[in-house]
Amino acid sequence: MIKRYSAQLTEGKISRFFSHAKYGKNRVCKCCRSRVLYKLGDRRYECSKCHFRFSLRTNTYLKQSRVSFDIWYELLWWFVYGFTANRTAKETQISQKLVHRCFTTVRKAIYEYEENTIKTVFGTVEIDETYVGPKFKNRRKKNREYYRKVNAVRRGRGAKTLLQPVFGFYQRNGTVYVEFISDAKKKTLQDIIKGRIVLQSNIYTDTWKSYKGLNKKGYHHQTIDHGKEEYVKVKKGKKVHINGIEGFWGYLKEQLLKHHGVSKTNLIYYVKEQEFRFNNRHLVTDDMVTKIIKILMNSTPPDV
């Protein structure tokens, strides 16, 4: 491995970052919170009360990873700086497969974190939907022929489309939240709105028909009609527009392009990664790395 970002740090110091992220200052048993632990020979600990044996990686996203903390730490910097796995592999001389695997783990952890962090929002909220995924002409020839045959290629919102529909909102000066949806129908969109946005909030959308009737449901709803070249209007002293969420869509699509060719199963992780980056845009790189280490060390992957 060629170290660029972790060159100054010893192995001991780096593993202390991970240890501190998990235990803080006091190491306790995650089962019974007991503080009395025996040190075992193999760097593991055993709880004096419940006899739970654990290591630093137990119940974390790194539990199945044999990759050293050294490598993890170096790779996290590359990840935070937004390098692709291929580029990172080339520059660090770590195998592509390994970098891919580590980056995927990070994305999955971030996805879980985002899902658990953003519950509901209140205030002034811009709402919109978009579509992500490769353009038709960039798909494999074999697939293009199949899509033509089944007549899946149609245009327009609401129509059956090959792209993945995404719902999103932006709370002014705050948080972006995105979610994959099966369609852009009224029920789908309004169910998410009801679940995620507190009543009495100011909601701004475009004139898409699925947003109709939100006023009656207890929101202060204003629309912007792009069809009439309308982009900002002032209502009761407030600027009504959806430039924030539309800006995020632009940013998201640009980021997805960079990775050219994200598989369908992984697309959601890339999208949530961008949501996370956007929501933590105020953090400097160092703090972002620390935050991701905390996420990796304090949550357990769902199935395995």
Ligand SMILES: [Zn+2]
């Ligand atoms: Zn215990």
